[in-house]
Amino acid sequence: MTETSPTDPVAETFETQRDRLRAVAYRMLGSHADAEDVVQEAWLRLSRQDTETIDNLAGWLTTVVGRISLDLLRSRQARPEASYDDTLPELVMTLDDGPAPEDDAVLAESVGLALLVVLESLGPSERLAFVLHDLFAVPFEEIGTILGKSTAASKMLASRARKKVQAPRRAGGDEREQREVVEAFLAASRHGDFEGLLQVLDPQVKLAVDTPAGVVVTIGAAEVAAGARLASNAATRGRPVLVNGLPGMVSWNEEGRPLSVLAFTVLDGRITRISAVVDPAKLALVDLPDPA
Incomplete structure (x- = not known):
């Protein structure tokens, strides 16, 4: 479990986001243990960051969790x-x-x-685009930043993922x-x-x-x-x-x-x-x- 200080305003903000971040990571990775590890890693990165440079802490944390989860998914594909x-x-x-x-x-x-x-059944990029947008309403602009792709490309990834998710229900x-x-x-x-x-x-x-x-x-x-x-x-x-x-x-x-x-x-x-x-x-x- 991540240790945070209750008197630290940044830590307090992080705690308000913890459940949402854990939910994002879990739906990306399918593992509660992996999701906890991702959230802890996000906290460690935040603790090393100059928070004065972060305009939107919730968005920053979502981006970090998304990138860590994406890296894990890609490493799984390699192994x-x-x-x-x-x-x-x-x-x-x-x-x-x-x-x-x-x-x-x-x-x-x-x-x-x-x-x-x-x-x-989704590729890592498709899964991230679908999970963040369709399940957590993250704007495609932010998803594009995580993926290193344009907003239009992120929309296409989510659309393709959506069709794959819906196909088993139809077929x-x-x-x-x-x-x-x-x-x-x-x-x-x-x-x-x-x-x-x-x-x-x-x-x-x-x-x-x-x-x-x-x-x-x-x-x-x-x-x-x-x-x-x-x-x-x-x-x-x-x-x-x-x-x-x-x-x-x-x-x-x-x-x-x-x-x-x-x-x-x-x-x-x-x-x-x-x-x-x-x-x-x-x-x-x-x-x-x-x-x-």
């Missing part, structure tokens, strides 16, 4: 095997066996996390159709039906498995289908859930020990992404439902 984007941001789970949950707070959080999953179909695709995948996995798996997997499907040793990424329908046939033998019980607003599945072994949490992204009737958590330490931290 895709270690990217946090390959994991589910945070696990919010509800049962997918009836009407929508009545708990508005849980539902809203789940929808927000589903957006984070969609944001992963994904309703929840029932998405669940049918997932069920077809799970059934084909259980029966070792390789051709059936290929029918529901996008040719460039991405599987990201969060293991105790780190995130393991597999790309390609044939490769993912082969792995799915092998992995399906371990689970004896499963239960459909919504994971961060996405259709998913929790599985257990015969002793009732949780084996995995899966979340599926479905576009145009095919699975384009599977995010899996099999790390026992992380599964132990999740509020899982009881085995069916």
Whole structure:
């Protein structure tokens, strides 16, 4: 946690901005821990800055947080095997066996996390332009300053990002159709039906498995289908859930020990992404439902 002095007017101003800055960084990075680090780094930079030269402290802080987050996103792209984007941001789970949950707070959080999953498809510049403008109403002039681009170019980036964010909602179909695709995948996995798996997997499907040793990424329908046939033998019980607003599945072994949490992204009737958590330490931290 960032340490600030309550009697310092600059520190007081920073504290009034802390929650907003943390929210900006979280939606940029999808990680509460990374967001906290970014906010702390922004404070450190502010503490070294001559604040008399800052006309708009809130705008200056937004710019700094945006630039730090942008650098982190770009570094992730350079190291895709270690990217946090390959994991589910945070696990919010509800049962997918009836009407929508009545708990508005849980539902809203789940929808927000589903957006984070969609944001992963954006390039760093697109993500920054969309998040800052569409979610936090930052003017395009300021976004252009952060990106080193013109205002017009920043508008184009945000527009392109907006179309990508909206596309899954249009192409994904309703929840029932998405669940049918997932069920077809799970059934084909259980029966070792390789051709059936290929029918529901996008040719460039991405599987990201969060293991105790780190995130393991597999790309390609044939490769993912082969792995799915092998992995399906371990689970004896499963239960459909919504994971961060996405259709998913929790599985257990015969002793009732949780084996995995899966979340599926479905576009145009095919699975384009599977995010899996099999790390026992992380599964132990999740509020899982009881085995069916």
